[in-house]
Amino acid sequence: MFNLCEIKDTIKIEPSGFRKKKSQAITDEVNRKYANKVLQDIGLCIALHDIITASEGFIHHGDGCSYVTVHFRMVIFRPFIGEIITGKIRSSNQEGVRVTLGFFDDIFIPRGYLQPNSQFNAEEQVWVWLYEENEMFMDLDEEIRFRVESEQFFDTSPSVRPKKEGVDAPDLTANSAKHAPYSITCSIEGDGLGLLSWWGQ
Numbered sequence: 253m254f255n256l257c258e259i260k261d262t263i264k265i266e267p268s269g270f271r272k273k274k275s276q277a278i279t280d281e282v283n284r285k286y287a288n289k290v291l292q293d294i295g296l297c298i299a300l301h302d303i304i305t306a307s308e309g310f311i312h313h314g315d316g317c318s319y320v321t322v323h324f325r326m327v328i329f330r331p332f333i334g335e336i337i338t339g340k341i342r343s344s345n346q347e348g349v350r351v352t353l354g355f356f357d358d359i360f361i362p363r364g365y366l367q368p369n370s371q372f373n374a375e376e377q378v379w380v381w382l383y384e385e386n387e388m389f390m391d392l393d394e395e396i397r398f399r400v401e402s403e404q405f406f407d408t409s410p411s412v413r414p415k416k417e418g419v420d421a422p423d424l425t426a427n428s429a430k431h432a433p434y435s436i437t438c439s440i441e442g443d444g445l446g447l448l449s450w451w452g453q
Contacts, residue, residue, distance in 0.1 A: 290433035295330030358435035365439035
């Protein structure tokens with residue numbers, strides 16, 4: 253679920269950070285820049301793991317900040333296909349179930365990946381697994397075990413619309429209106445998958 257990724261970047265340290273130890277200043281700035289950001293085809297950055305090398309800082313005369321070339325490793329969240337993970341139900345609708353891990357919410361279990369004989373209860377807004385003669389409700393905040401089936405990366409950087417007649421400057425529009433930069437599609441179809449309470453855990 254968690255991996256290490258090596259990154260090289262030039263990190264900007266504001267003058268207010270000069271009173272810190274160099275390693276602490278770099279750590280703070282790397283986390284500020286990368287933590288909770290998605291790197292395309294790499295995963296979600298969690299936190300700095302360690303600094304491999306760091307150059308001497310050079311001062312930019314225009315702003316007085318110090319710029320340091322840093323080679324470091326970040327902790328990355330990117331589960332492998334087929335990995336089994338436990339989270340909590342965040343919401344449900346007729347399309348399926350959304351799950352959260354607390355730090356990551358873009359996890360979706362489509363209706364076709366639920367346990368067989370599952371039905372959506374529109375009044376309660378929850379899915380129900382009809383197992384033999386039992387109704388197994390999938391309530392909000394219940395712990396759920398699921399299997400990763402696929403992942404999707406989406407480029408949410410701004411794109412430029414074609415220039416319209418009579419408009420001097422092109423419009424910048426974010427691609428993130430309807431898409432998360434990183435999302436995971438999962439399944440609970442199979443023995444041992446689904447709510448932990450179903451299996452006495």
